[in-house]
Amino acid sequence: MSTVKQKATLGAEVRRFVRAYHNGVLCSLSKRLAGHPFASVSPFVLDDAGNPVILISTLAEHTKNIDADPRVSLIVHPCAEDMLTADRVTLVGRAARLPDKGAFSERYLRYFPKAADYFSAHDFFFYRISVEHIRYIGGFGKIHWVLTQQYSPPPTEALVAAETDILTHMNADHRDNLRGYCRHLQGSDVTDVEMVGIDCDGFDVRADGKLMRFDVSDPIIDAQGARLALVNLAQKCRESP
Incomplete structure (x- = not known):
């Protein structure tokens, strides 16, 4: 495998890892404490470019920090029994408020x-972290700085435009197919299922209250690529024992 191919594959691996989680630790530069690193827990959802979007209050300490200095990092790390051996990714960039809260x-x-209750509060806003640097630790001896162009997903404007219709359909x-995905691909028999998102790397399903x-x-x-991928997965599930 060529070096270019290896780097491209590594970037996709990092992006897929980040997509699997929706909570991280946000580190901003403290306004109150003269630039000391200030860490806080922050849920996030990726946008179509792979940048984390967070919903934060203007009253929060980290928001005050960001408004004073937009440089931040977000570490994405599973809550594993042995935290030091688990994979993790640190996304480093600059955070900025989205001009349209509803977008x-x-x-x-x-x-x-x-989080619906937060939308009735006037002091909550979305901030996008535009990723500039990426640090990936994938276990012992697998430590890399990953370039943003390797991490960035392919253009998916057509998929983004079709996402709501795909989910509705x-x-x-x-829903039986969604249950089949959970059963055969995740080993989980579930009742209540709902697809909540789809992107270039896959999709997310809320199954009995848990995101998979x-x-x-x-x-x-x-949309055509989504249909093909979902039909192929359903066929594999039907063929599995």
Whole structure:
């Protein structure tokens, strides 16, 4: 495998890892404490470019820090029994408030429906972390700085435009397939299922209240690609014992 191919594959691996989680530790530069690092827990959802979007209050300490100095980092790390041996990714960049609070709300609320109460509060806003540097630790001896162009997903404007229709169709007509994905690909028998998001790397399903991530082998760039990937997965599930 060529070096270029290796780097491209590593970037996709990092992006897929980040997509599997929706909570991280945000580190900003403290305004109150003269630039000391200030860490706080922060839920996030990726936008179509792979940048984390967070919903934060103007009253929060980290928001005051960001408004004074936008440089931040977000570490994405599973809550593993042995934290030092678990994979983790640190996304480093600059955070900026989205000008339109409603533009990202539909996608965010699909992942965090309990955040709906925050939208009635005038002091909550979305901030996007534009990723500039990426540090990936994938176990012993697998430590890399990953370039943003390697991490960035392919253009998916057509998929983004079709996402709501795809979700509506799957949730209205193919819940049995969603249950099959959970059963055969995640080993989990579930009752209540809902597809909440789809992107170039796969899709997310809320199954009995828990988010489950499903990766696909080939990038999805439009509605036709989504249909093909979902049909192929359903066929594999039907053929599995």
